[in-house]
Amino acid sequence: MSIHENPVTASANLQSHLDQLSQCELLEMISPIITKQDTVMRKAISPTERLATTLRFLATGRSFEDLKFSTAIAPQTISSIILETCEAMITKLQEYIQLPKNSEGWSAVAKEFESKWNFPHCIGAVDGKHIAVQKPKGSGSQYYNYKHFFSLVLMAVVDSNHEFIMVDVGANGRMSDGAVITNTKFDEAFALKDNFMKPFPKRNLTREERVFNYRLSRARRIVENTFGILVSRFRLLLTTINLSPEKVQRIVLACRYLHNFLRRKIKDQYSDISKYNNFDDPENDVNIEHP
Numbered sequence: 130m131s132i133h134e135n136p137v138t139a140s141a142n143l144q145s146h147l148d149q150l151s152q153c154e155l156l157e158m159i160s161p162i163i164t165k166q167d168t169v170m171r172k173a174i175s176p177t178e179r180l181a182t183t184l185r186f187l188a189t190g191r192s193f194e195d196l197k198f199s200t201a202i203a204p205q206t207i208s209s210i211i212l213e214t215c216e217a218m219i220t221k222l223q224e225y226i227q228l229p230k231n232s233e234g235w236s237a238v239a240k241e242f243e244s245k246w247n248f249p250h251c252i253g254a255v256d257g258k259h260i261a262v263q264k265p266k267g268s269g270s271q272y273y274n275y276k277h278f279f280s281l282v283l284m285a286v287v288d289s290n291h292e293f294i295m296v297d298v299g300a301n302g303r304m305s306d307g308a309v310i311t312n313t314k315f316d317e318a319f320a321l322k323d324n325f326m327k328p329f330p331k332r333n334l335t336r337e338e339r340v341f342n343y344r345l346s347r348a349r350r351i352v353e354n355t356f357g358i359l360v361s362r363f364r365l366l367l368t369t370i371n372l373s374p375e376k377v378q379r380i381v382l383a384c385r386y387l388h389n390f391l392r393r394k395i396k397d398q399y400s401d402i403s404k405y406n407n408f409d410d411p412e413n414d415v416n417i418e419h420p
Contacts, residue, residue, distance in 0.1 A: 155218075215379050254348055256349070258283045260281045261279065261370065
């Protein structure tokens with residue numbers, strides 16, 4: 130596969146999930162930022178090649194050393210290209226991750242949760258995900274998590290549409306869930322400590338409590354499914370990323386913006402939601418009809 134092909138076909142994992150409209154639109158949006166001038170010594174790497182290289186990296190997680198063979202670009206240059214292109218996507222796709230700006234917007238989010246998942250008064254599903262990284266130099270055990278690997282923590286709020294409405298990435302993996310929330314912008318934005326919905330304990334439940342747990346489980350799985358869609362498309366997130374925490378933060382954030390962009394532009398091609406929406410709950414042994 131040639132690096133001079135259009136930017137989307139550079140990645141086999143993304144090829145079947147993007148169409149001409151979205152790829153051209155994305156390239157047009159970020160080209161003014163990533164375009165470089167030719168010099169007397171060499172011709173500049175084109176925006177198309179820069180986007181292609183970045184998408185290939187995000188979709189496969191291949192190392193810079195490995196990518197140099199398919200791109201004919203030096204690893205050091207690939208590193209700069211990927212970071213610059215990710216920053217450009219974050220800048221130009223800002224509108225694709227936004228909190229509602231008023232009470233009407235929040236009400237719309239809650240109504241969609243109720244209509245799609247039968248769970249009223251819900252303004253978002255919250256969860257965290259550990260992003261595996263190589264141990265940062267001089268960090269000791271700071272990034273070592275309870276799952277026994279080094280990581281940064283991504284916290285996210287998603288809506289009923291499997292789209293991110295708020296993200297925070299960068300807390301070290303050693304932090305507990307409560308500490309992560311306290312140290313992110315989530316706590317300030319939502320006062321979440323008082324507003325998290327939790328299931329009833331699993332012993333001696335009434336039917337009403339079982340129904341509540343079932344509905345809560347359905348609503349909460351939206352964020353888990355969103356993470357599942359994300360890592361299946363951007364398989365870099367399944368690897369151990371060998372970059373500094375600061376660089377990992379920006380790359381992971383770019384993946385979130387791309388996720389929302391593609392969900393809105395080509396939702397059906399990008400993600401088959403049906404395979405994630407199996408709501409049998411054997412763990413809770415809930416066997417009830419949808420109320």
